[in-house]
Amino acid sequence: MKALALSLVAVALVAGCGSASSPAATAQAVDNGVPFDQALHDKLPPSVRNTGTLRFVTDASYPPMEQFAPDGRTIVGFEPDLADALGRVLGVKIQMVTGPFQTALDRVADGTYDGVLSAVTDTEEREKKTDFVDYFSAGTSIIVQRGNPSAIAELTNLCGHVVAAEQGTVQADLLHRSQSGCGDRPMQINQYKTNADALLQLRTGRAAAVLNDYPAASYLAEDSRTSNYYQLASGAQYEPGLFGIPVAKGNTQLRDALKGALDKVIASGQYADLLTRWGVSDGAVKNATVNGALTD
């Protein structure tokens, strides 16, 4: 456990160093990262090129995608590392800012943030609000208490139970859509501001299950700090879809630049490296897509 914590700190330090250094000047010089791409940089909106900064909002309660380091302030995980890699290619600094998940798309749409990097599943519904640059593939899993006291094996077993989910997630949508199948034994669907709050309900027995994306769910079930309390109800992944970076509609320059950068990262192999590092290789995509929501 301690070793893991140390490695997390180490990663945090590496990420910190990367984002702190002057991107254009040092990106090419440093390690095995993807080289800075001037053409992509030039595609960025002038405002971004001027500030040299992109601000992505995230809810850092979704390991291994993103979480707080032990200091309670640094955000670490697959997605911060990916953001760093993208920033290097684009020659800008990508800041990860914590914020509520539920309103994240709106904040992007209204220009508060440049994007969201918080395991946002790309759906047709959401594409109405923002464009998506998709980088990952995963479905939804059911998390239950270790030992599975409520004997839940699939979605239909959730009927009559309290189920917790994070506000505004596809999992919350899925639960609501599943409610129809429960008949006179409806689920009590409780939604919380962060995924951690939802998990707290499950940990303390106030909820029978939590729905998470598969990578986050399996991390909980396997990480030594949490595996005593949680397990997967089954290996099934419901409604698999793509994770994407929401970008304001109309900001095609940023969208395309991000897509280009993502392709570069994927092509360079660093993408695969980061997936391996965080144990989420199952969700690899072959190339970046824009608005790749699967039609229902």
Added chain:
Amino acid sequence: MRRRRSARRETRSGSRLFATYAVASLLPVGALGLLLLSGTRDDATKQGQDQGKAQAAVIAEMAIAPALDDADLTRGVTAGQRDSLAKATDLALYHGSVLRMRLRNFNGQVIFSDDGSTSGGVPVGDPAFQSASNGTATATLVKDPEAPGGQIIRVLQPIFARASGEAIGVLELYLPYDKIAARLHEQMTVTYRRLGIGLGLLYLAMGLISWSTTRSLRRYAARQEHEALHDGLTGLPNREAFRQRASAAVTDRRDGAGGAVVVVDLNRFKEVNDTLGHHAGDELLRVITARLRTALRTEDTAARLGGDEFALILPGLDPPDVRALLERVRAELTREMVLDGVPLTIEASFGVALYPAHGEDVEQLLRHADAAMYQGKRGAADIVVYAGERMAHPTQWLVVQAELRHALERDELVLYYQPKIRLADGAVCGVEALVRWQHPERGLLPPSEFLPAAEQSGLIEPLTTWVLRRALADQREWTAAGRDWTVSVNVSARNLESAEFGPLVVGLIEEFGVAPGRLTMEITETAAIVDVEIARQALRALSALGVGLSIDDFGTGYTSLARLRGVPLTELKIDRTFVDGVLADPENQAIVRSVVTLAHGLGCRVTAEGVETAEVAAWIAESGCDEAQGYLYSRPVPWADVPMMEEVR
């Protein structure tokens, strides 16, 4: 007493070794103790701080974070959150579980405090605050004169407000330390006591180990020393130990009191060994040892020098007391004992050398005691005190004496004769009879090989008698052959001391029918002046009869000339040492001339001994000597080979 003292010395050196060990092992134990103590003290301090941190963590997690719910401290707290905070902390503050509290954002602003103030607190630049900002709590003991014990704990604790683990600010808490300190003190006391007892036991164990080790070593060394210095059979000190103790006794003489070194020899030991076997011999030695121990005082030492030879050191005794003590010892030793069913009585000879009177060197004392002991064996006395140089003799004389006895019986002795030349005409005027021993193994032995041994024993008497008879018998033969030589026979002082000697010579003269004037008794200077009345009488009687008296080796003894006056001498023989170098040495010339004058004055003839060259012979003749003897003329030879006057020339 000596043994006891040396035992005490061993114990003392042993306990010194032990003390060294004890001190040496005290050092590591002490160092270990100090190390553990300082470690314990450090641990206690750290424990106190950790306890403070643990308390703060619980307070932050259970009271502060829930009250803050969703707060963004950079913007301050809402009235509701402030209320919740107050509610959550009121009781703890009121009861003093928490002394002071400040809630601060990362910029250092005080968002909430126990007393409503927004100032004060740890500076933002303080490492403790920085550390808390970076997620690590720190606890520090700070002085507070108002607090009981004068110390409180200040903890800076990051606040992880949400389940996600996000930190939102820093909680500055002041917690009472006196109770923690009291409990730590209590723990420390217990630890100190355990440590003390443990180290004490460790030291004790090391002490016991070193004590037992030094004791084993000491015993081993003592045993080694004992074996090196003691006789295995009897347990008595051996010759080496005897030497050490004797020299210590001689050196350590207190009050100037002397003592005695005594050699004891068992008279019939060999007999016992030969007839009853070695086992009985050993048993006999053990019995003798026990008896010696019984008879001696505690301060005396008995030692076994080897075989049946024992030695005693009797310190602090006057000669009469020595004799009295030895009488008791002898009485004890000669008590009848039964060995293998055979009752027997052992006799012992005691040779006594007194120190410092007879020397202060142990070897010398032993030699003297030995000499006295052999003297005792020869005579009837069992306890003999050393009485001067005459007693000295080498031990192998015993062998010589035994063999000589046989030699006399087997007629292994022969007489050789060396001619005396009358310088006036060069004619042989007499011969000196010199005894030779035709030894069956060692060949023809000169008198120096056996005469001293004979002189020390009664053997000299039969020997002299034999020489006299043979000489007189030979003289009768050469007289018959037409030679009118006188014959000189060497006579020992011991012969003269014997009352029978005078009559013996008279008897022999009569028996062989020789003229007394043709027999000369050669005696040494020392023998000539003995104070024994018997000797004087013998000399006078022989002289009156007409027997010649010659002083042999004149000039080498310590004769007072006054003593010579009473002796009826007929001849002085100048020792060869003066004659040999007379040509080169004016002093020798002076001596020879003086002796010639002296002798002629006393009415004696003068004979020069050891004449080896014609030159010396010429000088001697010129100086006034009457006769000469030496290799120039002839070596000692059987009488028939003595050269005639013409041949000599």
